[in-house]
Amino acid sequence: MPVRVAESSAPSQVSGAHSEESSPPICSLLTVGQAFSGTQNVSNLQKEEAWRVNVRIQGCDLEHGYLCGTMEALNVPMADTPVVTFWEGEIVDAKNYTFYTGKWEATPEDDIRHWTKFPSFAPLLSRVEADGGKSLDLSNYPYIFMRWKEQYFVNVGTDCGLTIAGFYYVCFSCSDGSINGFYYDPNSRYFFACNSFLTYYCPFQKLELKCANEGRSGFSFSSYELQ
Numbered sequence: 001m002p003v004r005v006a007e008s009s010a011p012s013q014v015s016g017a018h019s020e021e022s023s024p025p026i027c028s029l030l031t032v033g034q035a036f037s038g039t040q041n042v043s044n045l046q047k048e049e050a051w052r053v054n055v056r057i058q059g060c061d062l063e064h065g066y067l068c069g070t071m072e073a074l075n076v077p078m079a080d081t082p083v084v085t086f087w088e089g090e091i092v093d094a095k096n097y098t099f100y101t102g103k104w105e106a107t108p109e110d111d112i113r114h115w116t117k118f119p120s121f122a123p124l125l126s127r128v129e130a131d132g133g134k135s136l137d138l139s140n141y142p143y144i145f146m147r148w149k150e151q152y153f154v155n156v157g158t159d160c161g162l163t164i165a166g167f168y169y170v171c172f173s174c175s176d177g178s179i180n181g182f183y184y185d186p187n188s189r190y191f192f193a194c195n196s197f198l199t200y201y202c203p204f205q206k207l208e209l210k211c212a213n214e215g216r217s218g219f220s221f222s223s224y225e226l227q
Contacts, residue, residue, distance in 0.1 A: 029177030029211055030067070030144065032060050036179055038209035040073065051075055055179070055209055058086075065096030067146070070154065084154040085164055092145040098132035099124075101147060104167055105186030108132075114169040114182050121145070121171070146170040148181070163187075168207060181207035 034057045039050040052074040060067040067089040074082045090097045099115055100108050112129065115121045120143040121128075127136050138144075150164035166185030173179075183205040 027144065027172075027174045027177075029174070030057070030060060030062075030172060032057055034177070035212040036177070036209035037212040038179070038207070040183075041206045041208075049077075053207065053209065054212070062091065062093075065091040065093050067091065071148075071150065079156070081155065083156060085150040086152055086154055087148045087150045087168075089146045089148045089170070092133065092138070092147075094133055094136045094138055097147075098134050099128045099145065100132040101167075104149065104184075106167075106184060110184060111169075114184055115145070117169075117182050118143075118145075118171040118180060120173075142174050144172040144174060146172060170207075177211035179207065179209040181209075183207070 036055045038053055040053045041050045054072040054074070055069055057067060057069040059069070068087060069089075070084055070086055072082050072084045073079075076083045092099055100111050112125075115128070116125065124133060124136060127133055148168040148170050150167070153164070163185075165187055166183055168181040168183050170179060170181040
């Protein structure tokens with residue numbers, strides 16, 4: 001059973017910790033309109049299962065560490081149509097946000113457990129354990145770390161029997177635009193995270209995406225109105 005660590009000593013949002021030079025690297029693959037496709041592994045002890053997933057970025061503001069978009073799961077069991085959610089993201093830049101979440105019922109221990117699943121995080125671990133990464137300069141780092149929090153369902157109601165209670169720890173590669181993520185749900189902390197749509201448990205559910213429309217061609221989404 002994990003030991004809860006006080007969150008107040010490591011806030012996720014900081015003000016004035018660094019100059020503008022510490023902002024994440026400008027990446028042509030992390031822009032409004034960019035689409036990604038791949039899978040979300042939701043296998044559990046009973047069966048192997050993966051959902052096909054599409055993501056599109058709807059907004060991106062690197063200066064303030066913000067982005068948002070839609071996520072579409074295409075083959076969700078018991079769903080008659082693809083399930084679409086709207087999410088908002090925090091970019092870990094040591095200026096607006098650090099590696100410690102400080103909300104959504106995630107403890108620093110939960111944060112470290114999930115971030116260390118990414119091999120690209122290993123060189124940063126000691127600094128993050130010291131101060132949440134507030135002293136890091138990530139401006140030239142070849143990966144961008146983020147948190148994605150689904151806010152609401154776009155095309156189904158809240159009575160659909162699905163849940164979006166948790167959030168994703170995300171690692172974005174600036175070189176090829178690939179995305180890896182791990183889901184965390186506070187309602188299943190002691191099961192090391194359950195998946196984002198259904199309530200059965202699976203450890204460290206993984207999201208794997210690749211750029212689907214580099215150059216803005218050859219890929220399209222269904223149309224949805226966000227309200």
